[in-house]
Amino acid sequence: MSKHFMFLIKYAEIAIKGKNRHLFEDALCKQIRHAIKNYGITGNVSKQPGRIYLETEDSEVYDDDRVCEALQHVFGITAFCPVKQIPVMEFDELTGEVIRYMEETYGKDCELTFKVFARRIKRTYPVDSQTMNATLGEKILDAFPGMSVDVKEPQIPLHVEVREKVINIYSLEIPGPGGMPVGSNGKSMLLLSGGIDSPVAGYMIAKRGVKIDAVYFHAPPYTSERAKQKVVDLACQVAKYAGPIPLYVVNFTDIQMYIYEQCPHEELTIIMRRYMMRIAQQIAENSGCLGLITGESIGQVASQTIASLSVTNEVCTMPVFRPLIGFDKQEIIEIANKIGTFETSILPYEDCCTIFVAKHPVTKPSAKVIRASERHLEEKIEEMVKTAIESAEMIWCK
């Protein structure tokens, strides 16, 4: 079990955000602190010009793998490097440390190419960076017969930085999830169903730095407590990336039944979705969200043809983000597997969209016809929507 106590964290896009840069950096630091806490890691996150360091405390409980897992859940990190940190020392001694580092990390018989990137930040250090590059390179070639130098594309980019009080040695670069730190781009409301797509949609929007709230439409007794628990589990999984998610559980049974009784059966799904959008938008406004997120993908089901999407979209005044719109099912499943939601998504509990679905739902609805059908709901629907919103239960998923 290898163990490092210092991690150098690299980010790309944030560095070009001009005067707002510090805001993005602060958001990233905050998310890193949140992530390590979630994984039971204690440590200190510090910001230095152009880079962020995570210094972890020694513990029996976690190792590098755990720290890596935590950092791989923080959007905004493009890569991070486990760093061997030693006090400033004489160059001879430093050479010995570098050799030891190479041996610990790559083994005595390794056959890889390398290049030394030495930096002398401490100006009073007697050996300059050019000399360090040359001398360290030579010593490594002597110590590891299998290694060779490649200055263009080294397999091991060995960094040695002599700073004021410490020397950093690092060479491994582990990719992070990329994106922008959550919280740097406002908040949106995710319509979470329990299927494969919606958690992936939430993940993708969170990746662009958007904080996520979520809404789930529950239809007891037609959908079970287990179906609800499944959605909570999915929200918790997305929260590993997006930070804590408040999940609003809306009781949709009465509205669904009312639509079922009053409207043509083949229009049930589309009218239901319009009311889900209306309710989600209302809750989103109340909680300060600026957009809605759905997992829709063109043509996947009857309610996701372009005609259906536009009829559903008609009731929204907020922007609706559909990050999966051009994705095939297989592509969505790949991401679901990567973020760990797939196994939960395929548990066989019915959600409220599938229960009363018609054998042949409309695939080319006309807005005019749907609006006419909705007029049959005028008597009670406003009151029902109000009740549904007011009685929504909020569950923190983290």
Added chain:
Amino acid sequence: MREIYLDNSATTRPLDEVRAIVSRMMESDYGNPSSMHQKGVDAEAAVRAAKEQVARALGFELRMKPYDREILFTSCGTEADNLAIIGTAMAYKRSGMHLITTQVEHPAVLQTMEFLKELGFRVTYLPVDACGRVSVDDVRNALCEDTILVSIMAVNNEVGAKMPIAEIGAMLKKERPDVIFHVDAVQGFTKMDLLPKKMGIDLMSISGHKIHGPKGIAVLYVDDRVKLKPTLFGGGQQQGLRSGTENVPGIAGIGLAAKKLSETKREDIERLYELKEFFVNGLREIPGIRVHGIPTDNDNEPDIRATAPHIVSAGFSGLSKAEVLLHALEERGIYVSSGSACASNKPSVSATLKAMGIPKEYLEATLRFSFSVQTTKEDLTETLEALRALYPALSRFSRR
């Protein structure tokens, strides 16, 4: 809200006395029965006492020989069934490779049979009648020269059909005494007479948590004449037939539960039949409900006593999924099961209902109500009221 628990075929609430003895065994009598010291001796005595209690509940006295192996303790009914079937098949495979069972057994039996099929055994799955019962003649006709085992459940877990166990046992003893007869009595034990020594039963599985005992403990009765190969290997506990340290608290629990329930068995069965009669009559008054698996007697009257006293299976026409009604009842504190609990979290259709030829519209719209000694008439009155209120409304909203 008052809780009405009608899912006793899934599991039962342990008796207070059982909870007490399990807790005591964990607190003070925590020894390993195999240890040489006094703690071990005490634990062994507790195991011995439980064996005696179970034996008595099965209608015989344990002989005083210290190495008897008639009562084996296993971790669950499934393990008992596995040990009975695989253990017999392995021990007798030189005499024959043919096994007989029914189409409506619990998966613990059916899946084990499928496993043996892969090993080259032949398996006959007998059909059942419209009430879920296998016939003695069908068993007789299925017997081949190389049949080594007949495995038939006492009571079907999904519909409560009572199998003619005593008749099959007698037939086998008379016509084919070489064939081993296993009975899965997980649902039947304490709900009907099951006396292995009098009924020609060689192996019988019993589960603790279906008789108000703890979970994680079961019994396999093994007649002295049966050679059994173990399926777990290790320290050689329980005469080498079931290695692994005995679950002493569970064993004490199942022993006590078996004793308590068999003491009042006569009266309990009588009372359960009265409850079942009351409930079935109530269900039949509600339009659209079909009670499955109740045969009629010679006067064409429903013969409830030909079925198990504690299970009622009913179909609800016009309901696309029984689960909806299940959750609606749950909102009123009434707990029931759709089909059987073992299969209910899978979207598959019950093999038992299919084998009985139940009309298609009921296959996914069937609920199981199962009673126990703790069930009262008020429970059932309230459940009928709830059904009368909920069912018509829910069937109105089914998938068109």
